[in-house]
Amino acid sequence: xxxxxxxxxxxxxxxxxxxxxxxxxxxxxxxxxxxxxxxxxxxxxxxxxxxxxxxxxxxxxxxxxxxxxxxxxxxxxxxxxxxxxxxxxxxxxxxxxxxxxxxxxxxxxxxxxxxxxxxxxxxxxxxxxxxxxxxxxxxxxxxxxxxxxxxxxxxxxxxxxxxxxxxxxxxxxxxxxxxxxxxxxxxxxxxxxxxxxxxxxxxxxxxxxxxxxxxxxxxxxxxxxxxxxxxxxxxxxxxxxxxxxxxxxxxxxxxxxxxxxxxxxxxxxxxxxxxxxxxxxxxxxxxxxxxxxxxxxxxxxxxxxxxxxxxxxxxxxxxxxxxxxxxxxxxxxxxxxxxxxxxxxxxxxxxxxxxxxxxxxxxxxxxxxxxxxxxxxxxxxxxxxxxxxxxxxxxxxxxxxxxx
Numbered sequence: 389x390x391x392x393x394x395x396x397x398x399x400x401x402x403x404x405x406x407x408x409x410x411x412x413x414x415x416x417x418x419x420x421x422x423x424x425x426x427x428x429x430x431x432x433x434x435x436x437x438x439x440x441x442x443x444x445x446x447x448x449x450x451x452x453x454x455x456x457x458x459x460x461x462x463x464x465x466x467x468x469x470x471x472x473x474x475x476x477x478x479x480x481x482x483x484x485x486x487x488x489x490x491x492x493x494x495x496x497x498x499x500x501x502x503x504x505x506x507x508x509x510x511x512x513x514x515x516x517x518x519x520x521x522x523x524x525x526x527x528x529x530x531x532x533x534x535x536x537x538x539x540x541x542x543x544x545x546x547x548x549x550x551x552x553x554x555x556x557x558x559x560x561x562x563x564x565x566x567x568x569x570x571x572x573x574x575x576x577x578x579x580x581x582x583x584x585x586x587x588x589x590x591x592x593x594x595x596x597x598x599x600x601x602x603x604x605x606x607x608x609x610x611x612x613x614x615x616x617x618x619x620x621x622x623x624x625x626x627x628x629x630x631x632x633x634x635x636x637x638x639x640x641x642x643x644x645x646x647x648x649x650x651x652x653x654x655x656x657x658x659x660x661x662x663x664x665x666x667x668x669x670x671x672x673x674x675x676x677x678x679x680x681x682x683x684x685x686x687x688x689x690x691x692x693x694x695x696x697x698x699x700x701x702x703x704x705x706x707x708x709x710x711x712x713x714x715x716x717x718x719x720x721x722x723x724x725x726x727x728x729x730x731x732x733x734x735x736x737x738x739x740x741x742x743x744x745x746x747x748x749x750x751x752x753x754x755x756x757x758x759x760x761x762x763x764x765x766x767x768x769x770x771x772x773x774x775x776x777x778x779x780x781x782x783x784x785x786x787x788x789x790x791x792x
């Protein structure tokens with residue numbers, strides 16, 4: 389089993405997170421949770437950092453609820469407060485999505501939710517397990533201007549972050565909108581016209597809209613992506629700067645594959661992966677699910693993904709060694725950069741992306757103010773800035789190691 393290495397871990401905080409996830413998703417290992425807590429040697433600060441970093445605070449709350457009397461009081465209060473705050477926020481976001489959908493449908497615009505809202509009503513239905521910060525929606529590119537009118541009519545404003553709209557349309561695949569509500573609440577909408585930015589001679593998932601299905605959403609029918617396109621969207625999300633090994637995303641994929649195991653169209657996923665050259669992206673996502681959980685993935689899927697033997701080995705070892713994120717942001721960036729070269733089918737594509745990285749990702753990676761003038765200057769000079777920072781951080785980290 390690929391996940392044997394995780395079973396052998398020695399850090400009680402890491403083990404506790406692992407068993408909470410498995411007990412919640414697979415309904416097993418509950419007795420191990422109690423044993424670890426009763427051992428009394430858990431680094432609770434690290435545990436808290438991990439569940440925040442991986443966006444699984446609500447899962448941790450439900451997993452530890454039977455053992456609250458054994459937890460530090462402040463941690464128990466933190467988990468409880470975040471859990472109920474998440475319920476309120478999810479309800480607000482769901483109602484906001486319904487408002488957008490109904491207004492769009494009246495104009496004949498098809499809008500489908502990506503990830504959060506759809507997953508809450510599908511694989512998480514009746515279980516308040518998933519955190520949500522915003523709403524991601526997808527619309528046909530030809531209908532995007534109509535959707536803008538809908539959002540304006542509902543009180544949303546376009547958030548371009550100080551950049552021109554042309555930048556977002558050329559270098560990204562979405563534009564953000566926001567709306568301030570009473571109680572100091574701000575709703576964020578990421579309106580997508582594609583699941584990934586355009587590449588030459590490639591149309592990503594051309595059959596996507598033909599495969600859209602209906603889903604009951606609080607007594608109303610809404611359109612959502614097929615299970616296969618949902619999985620691909622989760623896999624593609626790993627390419628964006630952020631938690632490339634985030635447990636929330638892996639849990640989404642695991643529950644999706646489990647629910648639709650009997651009818652999941654693997655041939656479609658394999659065909660689109662080969663056609664659009666994202667076999668490595670799908671392999672990476674499946675490895676994460678296999679390593680963290682005991683999900684059954686047919687043998688033919690691994691064989692037909694056409695990922696080389698050495699890349700399979702390197703990817704598997706990389707995930708096993710780095711799946712527990714360090715809290716230090718500089719290490720986090722290093723993990724993302726290494727993962728980036730494992731997520732593409734060719735070595736040229738990630739290099740090209742890095743050299744032509746959108747300013748938004750550039751600023752996030754170097755922890756800069758995203759849209760300031762100085763950031764804009766560094767971005768224009770990135771062919772000098774990137775190698776300088778690489779050498780600077782290497783020398784800085786080396787000096788820190790020698791000083792310890």
